[in-house]
Amino acid sequence: MTENVLEIDGVSKSFGGNKANDGISMTLARGEIVALLGENGAGKTTLMSILFGHYTPDEGRIRVAGADLPPGRPRAAIHAGIGMVHQHFSLAPNLTVLENVMTGTEKLWSLRSESGRARAKLKALAERFGLVVDPDARLGDLSVGEQQRVEILKALYNDARILILDEPTAVLTNLEAETLFSTLKEMARQGLSLIFISHKLDEVMAAADRVVVLRGGKVVAERRAAETSKAELAELMVGHRVARPVREAHERGAPVLEAASVSVRIDGVDRLKEVSFRLHAGEVLGIIGVSGNGQAALASLLSGTLVRSAGDILLYGEAIGDFSVADTVASGIGRIPEDRTREGAIGEMAVWENAVLERIDEPRFSRRGLVDRRAAIAFAETIVRDFDVRGGGARTRTRLLSGGNMQKLILGRNLAERPRILIAAQPARGLDEGAVAAVHARILEARKAGTAVLLISEDLDEVIGLADRIQAIVGGRLSPPVSADDVDARALGLMMAGAWKKEAA
Amino acid sequence: MRFERREHRPLALIVLTPLLAVAAALALSGLLIAAAGAPVLEAYWRILVGAFGSRLSATETLTRATPLMLTGLAAAVAFRARVWNIGGEGQFYFGAIATAAVGSQLLAGAPGYLSIPLLLLSGAVAGMVLLIVPLWLRLRFSVDEVVTSLLLNFVAVLVVSMLIDGPLKDPLAFGWPQSQSVADAAMLPKLVARSRLHWGFAIALVLAFVVHFVQSRTVFGLKSRAAGLSPEGAVFAGVPLARTLFLVACLSGGLAGLAGAVEVLGVKGYVTTDLSPGFGYSGIVVAMLAGLHPLGVVLAALFTATMFVGADGMSRALKIPSYIADVTVALSLITMLVAVFFAQYRIRR
Numbered sequence: 001m002t003e004n005v006l007e008i009d010g011v012s013k014s015f016g017g018n019k020a021n022d023g024i025s026m027t028l029a030r031g032e033i034v035a036l037l038g039e040n041g042a043g044k045t046t047l048m049s050i051l052f053g054h055y056t057p058d059e060g061r062i063r064v065a066g067a068d069l070p071p072g073r074p075r076a077a078i079h080a081g082i083g084m085v086h087q088h089f090s091l092a093p094n095l096t097v098l099e100n101v102m103t104g105t106e107k108l109w110s111l112r113s114e115s116g117r118a119r120a121k122l123k124a125l126a127e128r129f130g131l132v133v134d135p136d137a138r139l140g141d142l143s144v145g146e147q148q149r150v151e152i153l154k155a156l157y158n159d160a161r162i163l164i165l166d167e168p169t170a171v172l173t174n175l176e177a178e179t180l181f182s183t184l185k186e187m188a189r190q191g192l193s194l195i196f197i198s199h200k201l202d203e204v205m206a207a208a209d210r211v212v213v214l215r216g217g218k219v220v221a222e223r224r225a226a227e228t229s230k231a232e233l234a235e236l237m238v239g240h241r242v243a244r245p246v247r248e249a250h251e252r253g254a255p256v257l258e259a260a261s262v263s264v265r266i267d268g269v270d271r272l273k274e275v276s277f278r279l280h281a282g283e284v285l286g287i288i289g290v291s292g293n294g295q296a297a298l299a300s301l302l303s304g305t306l307v308r309s310a311g312d313i314l315l316y317g318e319a320i321g322d323f324s325v326a327d328t329v330a331s332g333i334g335r336i337p338e339d340r341t342r343e344g345a346i347g348e349m350a351v352w353e354n355a356v357l358e359r360i361d362e363p364r365f366s367r368r369g370l371v372d373r374r375a376a377i378a379f380a381e382t383i384v385r386d387f388d389v390r391g392g393g394a395r396t397r398t399r400l401l402s403g404g405n406m407q408k409l410i411l412g413r414n415l416a417e418r419p420r421i422l423i424a425a426q427p428a429r430g431l432d433e434g435a436v437a438a439v440h441a442r443i444l445e446a447r448k449a450g451t452a453v454l455l456i457s458e459d460l461d462e463v464i465g466l467a468d469r470i471q472a473i474v475g476g477r478l479s480p481p482v483s484a485d486d487v488d489a490r491a492l493g494l495m496m497a498g499a500w501k502k503e504a505a
Numbered sequence: 506m507r508f509e510r511r512e513h514r515p516l517a518l519i520v521l522t523p524l525l526a527v528a529a530a531l532a533l534s535g536l537l538i539a540a541a542g543a544p545v546l547e548a549y550w551r552i553l554v555g556a557f558g559s560r561l562s563a564t565e566t567l568t569r570a571t572p573l574m575l576t577g578l579a580a581a582v583a584f585r586a587r588v589w590n591i592g593g594e595g596q597f598y599f600g601a602i603a604t605a606a607v608g609s610q611l612l613a614g615a616p617g618y619l620s621i622p623l624l625l626l627s628g629a630v631a632g633m634v635l636l637i638v639p640l641w642l643r644l645r646f647s648v649d650e651v652v653t654s655l656l657l658n659f660v661a662v663l664v665v666s667m668l669i670d671g672p673l674k675d676p677l678a679f680g681w682p683q684s685q686s687v688a689d690a691a692m693l694p695k696l697v698a699r700s701r702l703h704w705g706f707a708i709a710l711v712l713a714f715v716v717h718f719v720q721s722r723t724v725f726g727l728k729s730r731a732a733g734l735s736p737e738g739a740v741f742a743g744v745p746l747a748r749t750l751f752l753v754a755c756l757s758g759g760l761a762g763l764a765g766a767v768e769v770l771g772v773k774g775y776v777t778t779d780l781s782p783g784f785g786y787s788g789i790v791v792a793m794l795a796g797l798h799p800l801g802v803v804l805a806a807l808f809t810a811t812m813f814v815g816a817d818g819m820s821r822a823l824k825i826p827s828y829i830a831d832v833t834v835a836l837s838l839i840t841m842l843v844a845v846f847f848a849q850y851r852i853r854r
Contacts, residue, residue, distance in 0.1 A: 303741065304743070325740070326743045329743060339737075342738065345738065346734050346738040357727070357743075357744070360727060
């Protein structure tokens with residue numbers, strides 16, 4: 001019989017009247033990987049925050065290796081051997097890897113630094129688990145995947161026996177995610193216990209021994225990964241079967257947005273190099289690629305927040321100069337930014353303010369510099385109703401909406417205006433299954449209505465499911481387009497690796 | 506014990522926050538009054554009597570509140586948009602000296618209906634100029650305006666000091682460094698006869714409502730709030746960041762400069778280097794006490810003026826130093842910051 005290193009017993013936690021956790025019980029055995037699966041807002045992160053002592057539970061208790069864990073004290077959790085890898089890393093970008101790992105472990109009044117011993121320990125850990133990283137590299141210079149490795153090493157350095165990872169793959173590329181999972185399996189093999197939080201079915205099936213499904217703050221099911229299927233988990237997670245919408249074949253229209261050898265140079269670095277594409281009405285053009293290859297520059301350029309340094313852009317067949325955000329909005333270009341909390345919406349402002357901010361100078365929302373609140377709120381209420389934004393009304397502070405509902409708001413304020421072109425950067429990133437399906441359905445609906453959609457995404461399934469044609473972006477260059485019907489995931493993988501360049505050469 | 510961010514802030518809490526902060530500050534400075542050997546409650550009673558006990562003291566308190574309302578509005582407007590204008594004091598002096606210079610040199614013979622608006626305007630413009638410099642440095646070179654606007658205070662006071670000891674020196678002031686006076690016709694009329702209370706108080710009061718209206722109802726108010734809350738979000742929505750912050754700086758610097766102009770035209774008629782007992786700095790306290798709300802600024806300025814004016818009366822009656830007023834006002838800023846924290850977070854055991 002395997003011993004339980006962690007027992008969570010009847011934990012409940014409410015925020016306001018909202019029960020985020022409702023009598024949750026689960027166990028974790030030595031050497032086991034448990035996936036905590038659930039939609040956004042199901043209570044996963046709350047539960048892990050309670051476990052790590054960030055929150056104090058209203059009821060219930062937690063035992064680590066048979067001993068009660070005092071609630072609400074992160075330090076006690078660390079001492080008990082619990083390590084946490086946050087979704088947004090808690091590392092200092094201006095310190096080196098070694099300094100980051102040591103932070104919080106040294107005695108404040110010690111005269112000697114323990115860096116020598118720390119370096120040896122870090123090296124031993126890195127070798128033992130195959131987490132290679134240069135201890136003297138400045139953290140800010142590392143890739144996101146490497147930074148995550150540092151975060152894991154930091155937990156291990158604190159002698160963690162139980163490791164909690166909060167949506168560890170949200171920021172990783174597919175390849176990095178695979179590496180991560182083989183590392184996690186190795187750690188489990190060596191006797192560590194792991195919980196990882198996720199709402200992605202593929203990775204849960206690939207990496208976990210056991211799956212605990214949360215819905216509405218309750219444990220709704222527990223399955224061994226070997227004895228379940230993606231379909232069953234999806235159903236358990238959402239409570240009803242979800243079908244991702246399917247793209248129907250239909251005729252595309254005339255080209256509405258064309259780029260010819262467009263380059264963007266920022267501070268002497270080429271972000272886009274001689275990029276060309278032709279976007280037709282009524283089609284979805286997918287741009288795939290590993291993040292950091294120029295997607296952000298492409299999205300910003302077409303959203304009006306960046307200007308090109310060379311090349312021509314034709315909008316509706318006419319050459320245009322530099323265009324501002326106001327120009328894009330006025331010429332019927334809808335924009336969904338990559339980062340919804342930073343660019344897409346302002347958290348401290350009301351839903352209605354976020355709904356109309358980019359159109360506030362239009363006469364229907366303001367006259368002689370005065371905001372027409374009634375019209376603005378009515379517009380926001382239409383979006384909330386038509387696009388099924390839940391968790392608040394037009395006057396709610398936007399911060400209080402969940403990620404999926406915030407995205408519906410952003411999507412809604414664009415699509416309500418029936419744009420001729422939609423620039424969608426990672427529109428479904430970080431959303432739960434239900435919200436992903438909703439966003440995809442809306443994009444296909446817009447396509448059917450004749451909108452030209454430029455879909456920038458790292459999610460291959462998403463692009464294959466939605467796009468008519470696909471181009472890859474690698475090192476700021478775009479591949480020639482391929483028809484989505486002619487390619488499979490393997491061919492796209494090669495495109496993302498830049499294989500087309502050899503053919504061209 | 507832990508702190509958790511509140512999801513919702515009830516209205517009662519928002520209103521209670523400054524009241525509790527002031528009560529806590531009064532309780533704390535009560536300890537000092539007790540330590541000075543005076544009865545605490547009587548001391549506070551004396552402050553109240555000193556500030557409002559007679560027609561003279563009441564008008565004096567309102568006179569004192571006038572520049573505080575304007576510098577408080579200046580800070581509140583800027584802070585709302587995350588423009589950290591710490592230079593209210595310098596802008597106050599620039600506004601004052603510009604008013605005195607224009608009033609004594611160019612408009613000395615002009616009738617009041619012409620010179621008063623022009624002089625108020627020149628004070629406001631001078632204040633704007635002094636804040637546009639740090640803002641430009643921030644937009645162009647990312648220089649922190651906290652530092653630059655603060656340091657410009659000292660530059661401004663020295664420039665004023667040079668002017669009133671040089672080109673603008675009043676030859677009839679028996680050698681004291683004092684600027685020449687604006688014409689009597691250019692002085693703001695009294696609001697209450699035989700007192701120092703002038704129309705500047707009404708101007709400040711109206712401006713508080715104007716600023717409130719601008720912030721809550723206009724496109725500019727919405728855009729400047731967006732620019733302050735999230736520069737990236739504002740830029741994505743097409744808010745011209747530089748232009749919006751520039752206008753915010755004009756409004757903020759203009760209000761602080763106007764405070765200086767109003768003080769010259771309402772009270773003194775000329776400028777000395779002790780024209781302001783720290784109105785610019787106190788304006789920051791006033792704005793914070795008001796929770797950056799323009800109408801709250803009016804109340805916070807009245808509270809601060811009450812403490813300053815009333816403390817003199819208390820000091821005379823009970824023989825304890827009037828510096829207790831500075832302590833109380835300073836303490837109320839600290840307790841307000843603590844209270845704001847507790848309004849945003851709740852304690853969990």
